[in-house]
Amino acid sequence: MAAPWDMTGKVVVITGGNAGIGLGFARGIARAGGDVVIWGRRQEKNEEAAAQLAEFGVRALPQSVDVADEAQVVAGMAEAVAKMGRVTGVIANAGVMKPVTSFLEMTNEAYHGLLAINQHGAFHAAREAARHFKARWDAGDQSGGSILFCASLSAVTGSPGMQHYNAAKGAMASMARGIAVDLGRYAIRANTVCPGYTISETVIDPGPDHPLGKRVREGTPIPRFGTPEDFEGIGVYFMSDASRFHTGDLVKVDGGWMANAGKSNIGALR
Template sequence: MARMPWDMSGKVVVITGGNSGIGLGFARGIAKAGGDVVIWGRRADKNEAAAEEIRAYGVRVLPQSVDVSDETQVIAAMAEAVEKMGRVDGVIANAGVMKNSGTFTDMTSEDYHALLAINQHGAFYAAREGARHMRARWDAGDESGGSIIFCASLSAVTGSVGMQHYNSAKGAMASLARGIAVDMGRFGIRANTVCPGYTVSETVIDGGPDSVLGKQVRERDPMQRFGTADDFEGIGIYFMSDMSRYHTGDIVYIDGGWMANAGKINIATARR
């Protein structure tokens, strides 16, 4: 029986920040498609809890305690992942933090660089180390290549009050993905960016229809709801599997139509 293009059996994907939220959603999707998962996070207890959940799908899972802002840790962890799992076919650079500094003129250099160290530099380290392994396989005759996803945000293409460091980091992810796509395509390596809309996580809370953010999302998002981690399972499978073998250098919005609506009041909702 021919293998289906979304069948990820035998593939290994490293997910930074994979122990909760959207990262864990990516992990669940990949596991459901038969792929093995490497979970990176700073907290060993959260990593192991996430790993236990993913193992229930019958796949191999390797939890690793990694601070992606530390280049040395990233290099060592990727080497260990390759050694223990046999290979790495995909990297999802998802780890990140969010902090509002009030206004741009209130933002300190420490605030700016601390956020970039995780959200931007950490993504670069993880993607580079994964690409190095994928290219080495290609050079050795394995033409399976690999796939890299940067999990950015709508903030990559929009502005935010007091979040210029976050905007910068997420925008850099999209630019980095395009650069990798152009440079590494000859080695079978693809790179794309996924931009989530308002998605429930540890940093984004759905306070209900009466909360300020809840009211805004329900009025302006055509689907009239927040996203959930489960909404990212499909796009993770797509980009990490052979289904996307000719898709690279792109930005995909998973936002319930927020950008298509350009943040306007939803007329259908307003008439109710």
Template sequence: MTNGLFDLSGKVTVVTGGNSGLGLSFARGIARQGGSVAIWARNEEKNAAAKKELEAFGVPVTVHRVDVASETQIVEGYAAVMREFGRLDCVIANAGLPPPQTRSMLDLPSKEFRDFLEVSLNGAYYTLLEGARLMVKRAEAGEPGGSLVFCGSLSMYKGLAGKPSYAGSKGAMGAIVRSMAVEFGRYGIRANSIAPGYVKTGMTGEGELSPLDKFMLIKNAIPRPGYGADFEGIAAYLASDASSFHTGDTLVIDGGCMVML
């Protein structure tokens, strides 16, 4: 447990897709600062492994098999969190599908486009919306505050040929998060996005740098890929009271990729 600037003792954070990759890194950052964590993900084996790892920090951890493409499962997931912890302080909407196969939008079947958005756009939206609903209720009872966080990508800032569903979901959620910041600010609820650059995680592979890795790093001011540990601190900051006046923002963590454009 900690008593520092980012102390999360007594706070509860839901992390979707929190059993691996960046999601697990976000959850690890919360746990390191003494925060309780509820992981929502579908792979039960990975859920169990993540729970064991996070509990080593001496904090309460629960796991729930939640498919964020289902609004019903989202609502049920929050009901379980409230039964277990009695409160909700932060939601990190990280669950999403990996970037689809590159193809021209002229050749992209409409069903494939809609199916991708069902998880990466609709799922993220309803995850944050239902979390906000609980935070508003608590604020109306006399305890304002709460943090809504969306994990986006650099495609929120620049075009991405051949992946319109991926870029579209990230850009749309960025706009929704800014709208949430405006609408829910009067309750002390803040809403922000994180835009990671090129990161080596479970989705992009780990270990030795591939030719693709080396090509991508040419675009970074800091000549290395991002790693999960680089994102633990931002999760702790956004979940903590240290960020209580920070809202409506997109925090770019990209090793200086955007400044090199």
């Protein structure tokens, strides 16, 4: 058996993998020798990310896939398998963040529009990956596969004006546990990672003098915002054989925010 952290021969699909935390996951996997499939709606961004990853000497396939569209996910997974030979893991990371002023003003369109991407998109990607893993098992390849949901601390905390986001991220954690229990006998693993405040296209560090920047630093034992680089290692862990007996879990990568939660009361956002 290869060294547990060696990603050689692994192929990982990452939804929303062209920027932010998703690209952080992808970079870590590529550094460890794994091949990567980048899904996103902006093909030019997918291609830019794939070019960066190819510099590590691995294969990187950019695919234009809107995870909210079930047909696109089904076709995208089939194409990824055909072009890469197989898929060994998927990271369901694609998501949007669209807060409203108050739950009292949240419309049906806003609620279900966010769930279509953050929750239903994650379901589509995870299901298609699991179907592929099971098909490989039935064909004699019993190496299984790994599914990782990238949720948020909002999966376990409340956030004003973000109840749709809370619901979607909480559903990811519940879905992971259900998949773990249902499909573990096929060596299929499912876990959830919950980022704390992490710099991305939707989250910026406004600086230590800004109220948000100050409160994040004061409330986080490692007193800074997270960065996409902070997720390279955890992505490799869950996509590699290092985690082959780890399933149904939720792991927080938040600089200690939740361990120190009593010190700050602002809503936890990714």
